[in-house]
Amino acid sequence: MKFDTPATTNPIDRLKVIGKPTDRIDGPLKTTGRAPYAYERHDVAPGAAYGYVLGSAIAKGRITGMDLSAAKAAPGVLAIVTAENAGKLTKGNFNTANLLGGPEIEHYHQAIALVVAETFEQARAASSLIRVDYARGKGRFDLEAEMAGAPLPPPGFGGPSESKVGNFEGAFASAPVQLDARYTTPDHSHAMMEPHASTAKWDGDQLLLWTSNQMINWGKGDVARTLGVPKEKVRLMSPFVGGGFGGKLFVRTDAILAALGARAAGRPVKVALQRPLIANNTTHRPATIQRIRIGTTKDGKITAIGHESWSGDLPGGGPETAVGQTRLLYAGENRLTAMRLAVLDLPEGNAMRAPGEAPGLMALEIAMDEMAEKLGMDPVAFRALNDTQVDPEAANRPFSQRQLIQCMQIGAEKFGWAKRAKAPGAIREGRWMIGMGMAAAFRNNINGRSGARVRLDGKGVVTVETDMTDIGTGTYTIIAQTAAEMMGVPVNAVVVRLGDSSFPASAGSGGQWGANSSTAGVYAACTALRDKVTAALGFNSADAVFEDGKVRAGNRTAALADAARSGEIVAEDFMDYGDLAKKFQQSTFGAHFVEVAVDAATAEVRVRRMLAVCAAGRILNPKSARSQVIGAMTMGVGSALMEELAVDKRFGFFVNHDLAGYEVPVHADIPHQEVIFLDETDPTTSPMKAKGVGELGLCGVGAAVANAIHNACGVRVRDYPVTLDKLLPGMPAFV
Amino acid sequence: MDRPADIGVSRRGLLASGAGFAAVTALPASASNKEPAAPMETPPTLPIQLKVNGKPAELTVDTRTTLLDALREHLHLTGTKKGCDHGQCGACTVMVNGRRINSCLSLAVMHDGDSVTTIEGLGTPEDLHPMQAAFVKHDGYQCGYCTPGQICSAVAVLDEIKAGIPSHVSGDVAAAPALTDSEIRERMSGNICRCGAYSNIVEAIREAAGRRQA
């Protein structure tokens, strides 16, 4: 099915199942510990041997010698995989660094060996008996030092690396009110709770790989490519993913080494990346240095807006696309954006939840707050004044839906924004200094081709099969709701099977495209199934109504199950997209409001209240969508207050590479969170009329927190995270 | 602030930055310590008896096997999760003799004769424990990986409050703690949820505790 004209009324619009806050259908499995994750497949890969990964001790250079003899002789060892004995490996299309290093070392903790043993304890012990000699090379580890002369990279996922409209320099220079400020965001780690993990089993030349991966079809291709086996000989299964946030978009070393280890050991092998390896072995959100210049008229109209960003990556990598939202969020005739990319020999930078917008808005939305302050304007009013209903870089291109002002105004009202003190440091509760901050949220909507197969059996049970994943997003449930709505059955008459590469390829989970894209694919397949059902019943498909387990057409009614009485009916289709996303700018919008308390003595920050208002198309399941948003808000608090991979610029690695060193929010950091979804349908996105929301919830949160801190205590911090050491120098004395 | 400790690398420090090529050896970690160099021919094993979810279990384990791996790899009770294996996330939380612990930081051989309750022992998909049901109702999870640990902790937290054990946020540590949201949040802080379901988890626990919002 092709979606190339805006949606009209369709069965989804009945909203009998879609749009309801249905409990997750996988909830009972997850809450009882029965949902099997990739390392837990005693059921299908019994007797798997254990792999343990050895990471490089240097960031850059060469292995000059590797002595495996002691490790090989250690009790229980079955095999040791290294680059020397692994055979030819080809780097995956989605990888920047090799997943098995040696002799060249590209980054710290790059995998250089997998020890396979009868038990986990034996594999772990043997790995430390491998002696490795290295020649350490000179690496580039300091973004600040490498930013001078960093070039504009070729166009990529985030569009061109530079955009110019009007005369930015001239307009900025002549603007009566100006801001020119520099912001930095640090490297972030996805830190999902389930480590990257895989269980591999060879069945002859067929590889069965249970792996924790967001993108099954990409993964299947890259496993085949890396190992040099035909794609059809690789089957990936990822029914449950213990968090990804972009860190599991790509095949990582656990999958490749499990496959190689299983081949070497001649039996199934499972590998989970040890937690202390994850930060340096896998990908991370790259640090940015951002320069933002905004020029306005005296009454606050933006006349010039410039946003430049510098980030680094390994050779062949890409930039953090931190300026993307600035091309679309606010009006202004004269515009400049640029992304520059330095070469760094740190671990591979790549996508993490809301890549681009997350760090970009952390900077831009502080800049907007600073500008409002300079102008003496309310931050909401200043943003509303500079709203645009068209793409500011291409005025003939409207937004499909844009309710940014509504989000801000409703949020302001619900949050009690009017009580915010204009002057910082004005509200005290004992030792706590109280402040409020807000930020706009923005994230583009992306659609991807997505397929599904739908089966109807003689009992009226509808089974959906797609390689789509549920990474905590609620996919199982919204797909069940979609199929239930389309086929006119209750949710409990739908079985959803996900994450298997033998199912039709889906859009996968990433870039907040999963929900709309995968359900649209299910819509297409159900449309095909409806046609087959009506044909089987001898009904006219054009006026058939599927409702309450029955099919009605004209004055005829039959049980849905009747259509499959003589055998299962199977239909398969996919949704593909025309150029609506080119004609219309499809984006999601929101507003974040935060109240913080800052300890006047210690500068400790506590977030006291949080509200997000989101306009993101049709909300397919308000319960799971709300969870996506509160989860993203929580990650936003982390990025505001604590998250930073600390770079050792001498040795080139992230020093705090475990969950004690890399702090993410805990229960005590997070207050009750409120989320409001505006009533919105977007007929340009798909027949579901939905958009993404899982990343929108993160966009702007960091800045809202930083702005609230400024409002509380008067200290403006432009370098994230806003830790107390950065606040203390600006705090009033405390005696 | 260039105080003595901050000046580059000490004499006993190593190669300063930008040292160009330098030979480095990653020795087997044990080479740094005074102890027998050769690994033991046969790793010691010991028989143990556990009571897991009310059922006796006899197994022979490597002395190095953690309680977590004994549950997951020997008894195939994979509901208890390994998130970090270093006591930094709480996904491995189980109850031993009625108290919650991180099963990753405990050796199985240290638990001979102990009673262990895991997530599998609380309820089944068909017959959920009230805490499990409350997590489903309030969407107190997303990816599900930290969830068994959160639920085991939550069940134990209610007992700990009932038993009068004080916490970091208790106003008067000499008094009995109250069942407030802030007490729940503080006591649950050893269970990290990167999906960020905290707000919903607190609501689930509150419901399971059978009280209205404070």
Added chain:
Amino acid sequence: MKAFHYTRASSPADAAALAAKTPGAKFIAGGTNLLDLMKLEIETPAHLIDVNKLALDRIEETSDGGLRIGALVRNTDLAADKRVRRDYGVLTRAIVAGASGQLRNKATTAGNLLQRTRCPYFYDPNQPCNKRKPGSGCAAIGGFSRQLAVIGTSQACIATYPGDMAIAMRLLDATVETVKPDGATRKIAIADFHRLPGDTPHLDNTLQAGELITAVTLPKPLGGKHFYHKVRDRASYAFALVSVAAVVQKDGTGRVAFGGMAHKPWRVEAAEAALPKGAAATARIAFAGATPTHDNAFKLPLAERTLAAVLSEARG
């Protein structure tokens, strides 16, 4: 983790004797730090002596009005003891400020005193570290040192003692009781228990080989108001940047000890005389001669301001 033999000890004296005669032996109680380090082969005992079954899990009143806390009393039980909550509030507050509920259920009084630094370079076996591997160098100096020590450091080590409980015990002038391999017992003032790194940072404390902690005694209660203010980047489940343990009397006199500042709980008795004059005067004496790095210089003003917050609460 290296393979090791495992034995359950039958009495404290037997445990000490066994430890002394067994190469590479270590005691294990809660195991929450030791196993963590063994997994990374930072600790590589060839033999573990499990002391958990020893009868050292009681809290008893002493004849001079204090408390004797058995070495195996779990953190949770010590913090929840009615006498501790009533008379040694600073100790309860310090304990519940540390780690998580799960860890406190397992961690013991003796083990908590022995927990090793959380310096990230100590924790990464690829990095030089004089504490982990004497003579290998210190990567923390000139590296990422935000969490590390600001006073009492050496050219060999800038690690911090990470615990909370011991800060309160130092404040309370606790005494560590031990039994040695020859069966003799010893009492070590807590002030003399933890060491500064000097040239031998691999030694965290003054215990001798095979010596087993049996108890910690607290002198009779001090009265006054008790505080433990721990400052960290997140609200819970994190090691201290700075912590302040204090007991303040009605007249403004009192005691103060700091965590997160040094290789041991940091208490300067001479500085306490300045407490009635305020935080700045006290901190000036307590931290004279501090040697912070660029990354952790903030700890000095932070410690002073945290103390100021405590003193302000004490007045209120």
